[in-house]
Amino acid sequence: MGDRPIIGVTGGYLKKNDFVQGPYTHQDYVQSLFSAGAVPIILPIAPNDAAESYEALCDGFVFSGGSDVDPRFYGEPPSLQIDVFNTERDASELLLMKKAIAAGKPVFGICRGLQVMNVAFGGTLIQDLPSEMEQTLQHVQKVPRVKSSHSVRVLEDSRLCALLNGRKTLYVNSLHHQAIKTLAGELRAVAFAPDGIIEAAEHATNDRIFGVQWHPESMAAGGDGLMSHLFRYFVEQCAQIKKETV
Numbered sequence: 001m002g003d004r005p006i007i008g009v010t011g012g013y014l015k016k017n018d019f020v021q022g023p024y025t026h027q028d029y030v031q032s033l034f035s036a037g038a039v040p041i042i043l044p045i046a047p048n049d050a051a052e053s054y055e056a057l058c059d060g061f062v063f064s065g066g067s068d069v070d071p072r073f074y075g076e077p078p079s080l081q082i083d084v085f086n087t088e089r090d091a092s093e094l095l096l097m098k099k100a101i102a103a104g105k106p107v108f109g110i111c112r113g114l115q116v117m118n119v120a121f122g123g124t125l126i127q128d129l130p131s132e133m134e135q136t137l138q139h140v141q142k143v144p145r146v147k148s149s150h151s152v153r154v155l156e157d158s159r160l161c162a163l164l165n166g167r168k169t170l171y172v173n174s175l176h177h178q179a180i181k182t183l184a185g186e187l188r189a190v191a192f193a194p195d196g197i198i199e200a201a202e203h204a205t206n207d208r209i210f211g212v213q214w215h216p217e218s219m220a221a222g223g224d225g226l227m228s229h230l231f232r233y234f235v236e237q238c239a240q241i242k243k244e245t246v
């Protein structure tokens, strides 16, 4: 067995044309995880009885970005402004999230992945920021993905703050029109945008479960040293698990 921990990255489904369609994840996840010392593998949207095998296969999981979350999973009807969602992907990821957490595997939720984490723990989402919030800043930035566009305030006593070299404010990229509405009881919000939107959360008691609303994989792939700390920490946790389970 090699030394690198195996990280399952949840894949979306992309159809470009009849010849090009299949599981998809952005290359920046792949690059950031390789750079942090892991081997990333893309997990296709799976039937329910595959979740346990996925859980056993991987040392940790990145729940990646993607389309909206089907609001049935937090008990709401779809709003007029909700975008495309993939019910099968949501069901597959919610189940995998629960299995991974029950097995004590590290979980890093990114953008939609943070939202899936919140829903898995019983929280709810804002389906569309501009139509549900009276005042909101631009969370779907028009500048390239690698660039930052709004600031976040990070709580000083959070693990995230420590991982970011003690920085209490920083600029992040932003590519989401949904966000956490009601935070699940087991999670703690640890970073906020200037309009109050939750931009990061950590599990209250398990150091290996956390998520951010921005895209650190793209900032890290673009050379941002602070964002690569998040991947390094996560991969170290996964390496630890791998050792413990040998």
Ligand SMILES: [Mn+2]
Residues within 6 Å of the ligand: 139, 150, 173, 174, 175, 176, 193, 199, 213, 214
């Ligand atoms: Mn944002």
